[in-house]
Every structure is written in structure tokens, then in C-alpha cells.
Amino acid sequence: MSNTFFLNGIETPFTPGQMILDAARNGGVEIPTLCYLKGATPTGACRICLVEVKGARSLMASCSTPVTTGMDVLTDSELVHKARKMNVELLLASGRHNCLVCESNGDCRLQDLAYFYKITNLRFPQKExxxxxxxxxxxxxRDFSRCILCGRCVQACNEVVVNRAITQGYRGAESKIVTGGDNPYNESECVFCGQCVEVCPTGALTEKKAKGLGRPWEVQKIRTTCPYCGVGCQQWLHVKDGKIIKVTAVENAEPNQGRLCVKGRFGYDFIYSEDRLKTPLIREADGKFREASWDEALDLVANKFKEIIKSDGPDALGGVSCARSINEDSYQMQKLFRAVIGTNNIDHCART
Amino acid sequence: MTNSFADFKKAKMIMVIGSNMTEAHPVAATFVKDAALAGAELIVIDPRRTDLVDFARMHVQIKVGSDVALINGVMNVLINEDLYDKNYVSTCTVGFEEVKKKAMEYPPERAAEICGVSADTIRDLARRLASVKPAMLMYTLGITEHICGVNNVMSCANLQMLLGNVGFECGGVNPLRGQNNVQGACDMGALPNVFPGYQRVDNETAREKFKAAWKVKSLPEKPGLMMPTMMEGLTTGKIKAFYVFGENLANTEPDIHHVEHCLQSAEFLVCQDIFQTETTRFAHVILPSSAWSENDGTFTSSERRVNRVRTASVAPGEAKPNWWIFKEIAKRMGHDWKSDSAREIWDNEITVLAPSMAGIKYTRIENDGIQWPAPTEDHPGTCTLHKDGCFTCGQGVFKAIDWIPPAEVPDKEYPMVLSTGRRLYHYHTRTQTGRSQGINDLLPEETADISAADALEKGIVDGEKISVKSRRGEVLVKARVTRQVPKGLVWMAFHFREACANWLTNPVYDPVTQTAEYKACAVRIDKVN
Structure with a gap:
């Protein structure tokens, strides 16, 4: 028998073991999700991806139901939408989902779904x-009042970045995402990679440093490469009015595949430090530095170099380039030493 | 790296030697952990019980600086038990007989004695490595920061060639580079012996090519000095002018007292940086540059991938792009350079002059970067070097290598080994992370990591200020009693000026690369009161 199933009546191929959700996406049918996290074991927690499977007793969570040959799946039926809508309504009642005062307003999967299902009344009483x-x-x-217990953060922490700092804790109505011993993050195994924030579909996990600095629709996202270690992680810089307010990972990009570490995610604002050098400085005879114009500083450097080349030869000059700056800067510096000064005394900290 | 980060997650056998990946390359480590969870066999070889050990089937806790002996011992077992890849060795490599002869001098019992592990551990390690193909080897500065750094690297290559693991996806010899663009700085020829693209300065053809491109009558043919020799030259007057671009040598180099003496001796010191640092204190001129997000340009990562860097904010005050500063100095010395943006420099000069990068133009790296070699504009880039064992240089060359101990070993006066490295929350001398809000809260000061056994013996409690002293200096620092560190070892980083490990480290170098032996020197620890 061939590996096909019926997706809204259309015969569609699948690979054995594939979940309905993935097979449907391959077949061009998008199924909404909240808890689904690519690359992690499906949990089937949120019940948003429900689909109708002919012959099944109840609706099935497509993220965690494998396709079988000949299976007849409906993703767009009245029953499906009714159930999904009710689940969104229940989730909206599960906590304090008042978008106007939420940092994630405009960047929230739950809000998107509420809008999609045209939910205007909160049918159920809000849980305390x-x-x-x-x-x-x-x-x-960590705002637990906005947590829908979808478990994406737990999956990301344990199955994607494998830092194993958080898990599902307590039971029933008291369920909560906890660290070991239910301690605050900073007294736990957490290494602040921020992957939990990256995957949180609501405003339960947000970035403290970005708070109040810009709404999602106000920022421009600029792709760049992380300035820390040599892995070369791809980042989105969230920029508002010419200022970086947040950094997130680029999904599906080589090499980091949507992951960052604490330095990459939170170590961006050194560029705004008051300590930044803002003008050239020249040391006076008394040892103190004074501000100078570019012309004066550059003339001084060039003249002093020329003087030393004349008196002691080009090999009396040496330079070290910067392993943090861009390729083009290192290229220019070695060109300056070789082609202009006339020495190969150019190096950098390649060895450390 | 011969291979790519994308291989990490798919690998079936991973050997990590001298790499504290979860702290120094955290995102790379996530893929290794993913592989381990999916069933890959992970072997960690390290004097410390690093966090990655939690995921390893085997932790070979060797003594600091015994890597060559370990690998020779492993090769001894592989050859004697006939577990090596004979076909690969005979078709893809040369020099096997010499390396075999050398390996025979290191029976597991001898290697075990040097390494401080059992002979059976070495046998077990060898058999495990031979049991899965290909195996992927990753290393970091635990391999290179020794007086025998080059030999350590070649030992890693010997092992991987003997196992027939070089040239295949999920195999290879993979050094993780510590800094975002240390690969790129090498590629660009910020090295004393090569032009961009590793074209040797003592090769006349290469010089002719660069002379024509740079419109100069001559180019120096004698390879230049490496950084440690330049710094030494400052004290003897051999080097009069020293130009330091974006490095904080006063904290990063071994033996700070000596380094500062060198910098102090400079007749003319130019520093180009984004902040005042401990190094700029010695400068005669400081030039302010624009930083990471204030430039368009490229970084090249460990996996040889050329990635775009983009401008997102404006440089403060009059800070200028570094390429512009060099161009302006050249102009004042009579050279008019045409390129007037990073993109022009890359597209019109670097990719024209460096054949391995010729196909990597800015238009091609708008999204994901491309891994060199990519010699033409339709070349997809190279994920795996030496494909199928066909080495770029012809055949893989084995090298017979003898173990030597670190330059300074413990004695009665200084009975412990100090080894150094990086911690998760900070980066180098904290010029960046120390000024990023929140990071200091997570790691506010340096510690000296010691074992519970040594703490007990000395009556030291966790968090107590102790003295760590070497022949070069002394620091007062908080003790951190941890199971990561074995008895006899002190472990420190160099992030904080106060209690920086480099007050203590030994300025001795690998003879070929002049990499300092940051990983091993002798110290003593004492209670302060």
C-alpha cells in the first residue's frame, strides 16, 4: 500500500511515523498550534491543533497523532473550528490575558488565535x-498569570538547548512551570540562554531589558551575526528609533537554528555605554589625555610612523589586529602594514 | 573546522578534548547535547569535570598537559589491536610507519602513568573510538594553549587520520574558535607570514599579485614577527611603534607585570578601540572606532562561514569605522585607496585576491553565509574539507610526536597546577559583557576554583578569600570549592582585572605559533588569615 492519506478529501503523501500536523503542512495545509515546538517531542498539551479523523471517537491532536495509510483527516470542519474556538476561550479564561497591559501585545499566538476566531466575549470566568x-x-x-501551561519553554529547555533547568510542577489547578525546588531562575540551574522566552507563545515569559522600549509593530528587525564566540550565531536585532532594544535568534538559519546563549541574547547594550570613546585622544607630556580632532590625531600617527620608518626602517613598526572586528577591518590593517609601511609585522590574537 | 556545526547534532560518536563548550561555545554545545540525547556516544577528555560530562558515556580525566601521551597511547592500542582504518591510512595518508614507531613507545601502561588515568581506560577509549565511524573530534584552547600546542593539534589529526575519520560528514578535526572573527582575521592575512587567503609572503608569485593589486613597487618578503616577539621588541627597542587594534593586551597576555613593562616601553603606542582599557593607559594616541552593530561587514565563523554583519545603530560622537581609519592613515602616507565601504573592500579586493573566497560576494550572503572554499560565484561553499579523505594538500601527513611536560610543573614551593579559561557569563576582559546591563549580576567577580580535597587540607571554606601565588605574581581571590576540579588543580579565568589569572600565568610559548601556555603553570594557594 502506498503511503498516502486523505487530507480534507485530497490524497496526500506522508512518511511513516509522521504526525498529522507535519504531513498536513507538507501537503500545504496549515494547522494552528500553540504548544507545538519543532524538533521536540510533541506534548499535545494545548489542544489547538485538533483535527477530525474519520472513525475516531473524538477529535485528535494533530501534533501527536501519527498518520496511517488511508486515514481520512479533516482540518477545516465546523466541528474542528468549534472545538478550537472553545479551547481558545478556555485558555483566555485560564489567566490574566488582558492584552492592553501586556508586553507581548502584538507578538502573541494566543492573541492571534482569539482574533482569528473572532472572540469578543470572555465566555468563562477568569481563573484566579x-x-x-x-x-x-x-x-x-516570569508572569505566571499569563502562562497557559503549554510547556513549550519546558520542551525548549530540556529537549532543544538541553539545559534542564525547568519542568512542569505541582498538579491540576496548581500546575506551574518550575525550576528545581521551585526557586527563582537566578537561584536555579538556569543559564539564561533565554530560549524559554524565545518560544513562549504568550506574555508569560518576557525580557526585562526590553520592557516598555517598543511594540512589535514599531520595531525594524535587522539580521546580523553575534559578536561573541566563534560559532557565528545569526541574530535579529530589534531596532526602534535607531536603537537596539532586543535581540532574538533567526529561525532555521545556519548555524544556530533559532538558538542563542546568554551573551548573544542579553549582551548587546555595551555599545550604548557612556564609557564609549567619542573623540580621538592624544597623551600630553604630563601623561594626561586630551581630546583631538581626527585630522590632528591621524596626522600625528602618520608622521610618527614616517619618522620611525625613516630612522629605524619599517620593521621597527608592529601591529596587532582585532579578532572581534569585521574581516574588512583586518584586511585594511594588514594592507596598511604591508603595502604602506612595508613590514610583515602584523599579527592578531589568533592563538588565544 | 574541517566540518560544520550542522554535523554536531547528527554525529554518532563525539570526542571533545580540551573544550569547555557549554560555557565557551554554548550554542555549539546544545547540538552536542542534542546528539547525546539522541543516542550518540560522547567522550569528554578534560582535566576538569566540565558540564558536558553530564552527557558523556566516558570522561577521561587526564592531567593537565598530557594530551600527546594519551593520544599516542590510544594509537598504540588501535595499531596493536588492529582497530585502525588500514585502507584509509594506505590510500589517503603518508608517514604511518613513523607514527606507528612512535606510538609503540607509548604502551597504555606508560601513557596511563603520564596521564593519571588507568591503562584500561586508555584501552577502553581506543576501542570505543574505533567502534563507530565516523567519529567527530572537537577541541578548543585546552589543546592549543600549551608549549606543545602545535604537537597537540597534530596528535588530534594523527588520531583522526588513523581512524579514517577526516573527510566525512560528522567526522574531522574541529577546533572551535574562541572569538567571533578570529577565523576571519587569519583569513584576511592579519598574520606575519601570509597575505589574505593564506598566500605566503615569501612566495614571489603571491607578492607580484598583491603588488599589482595594491599598486606598490615592493612588498616585504621576510615573514614578520608574531605578537609576543613584537612585545618583547618594545623593551629592546627593536620595535619602536606599536599599533594595537581592539585588543586589551594588558589583561589578556600572560604575566601582566611583564606585559605592562613592554607596553610602557613603547616609543609610540597607538590604540584603536571602542573603550578605554587597561591597555590604552599606555597609549600615545587613542583612536575611537565604531563597534559591532555600527558597521556593515562580515565575520567568518569557526566553520569557515562568511556571515554578514549589519548596521543597526549610530556610532557615538566622532567614532569612525576601522577600515576608514586605516585608509586615512594610508592616505597621509601617500597611498590613495579606492574602496570606500566594507562592501567595496570585500567585493572588489578581498574576493578578487583570495581564491578560496572568490565566490562569496555580498549579494550571495544576504541570508545564510557561505563556507569557504567557494572559488566561484556558482559554488555552494564547502561543508566538509578533505572530502572522502582526498586531502587539499594531496595526502594527509602523519607526524610522529613525543610528549613533553608543561614548561613549569609543580614542585615543593608551588605544589599545584593553575589552568585557565573562560566562564559562561563573561567574555574576555569584560570590555563588552561588563558593560551589558545584568551580566555582572550573574557573575560579579573572579574565583579560584579548587577541589574539596584541597580545601579541606588547607582549611579553606567556599567563598573565603585566599592567596594564589606563582613565580610571577600573587592575587587575592575568593575560593570556589567545586567538584569540577580535581585535587592538585586550581582553575581561574581572566575576565576581571582584579584577580586576573594572567598575573600568575607563565609567558612561555609554543615555538611555532607562539601561543602561550595559559593552561599550565605552578602555583601555591594559602589562607589569607
């Missing part, structure tokens, strides 16, 4: 919030 917000650490705000 039992856990206070935890933000003792410098980077991540």
Missing part, C-alpha cells in the same frame, strides 16, 4: 491567579 510574578534575575520576567 495563585502565583506571583518572579523577576528576581536581571533578564527574564
Amino acid at each position: 491567579n495563585i502565583y506571583p510574578t518572579e523577576d528576581e534575575n536581571p533578564f527574564i520576567v
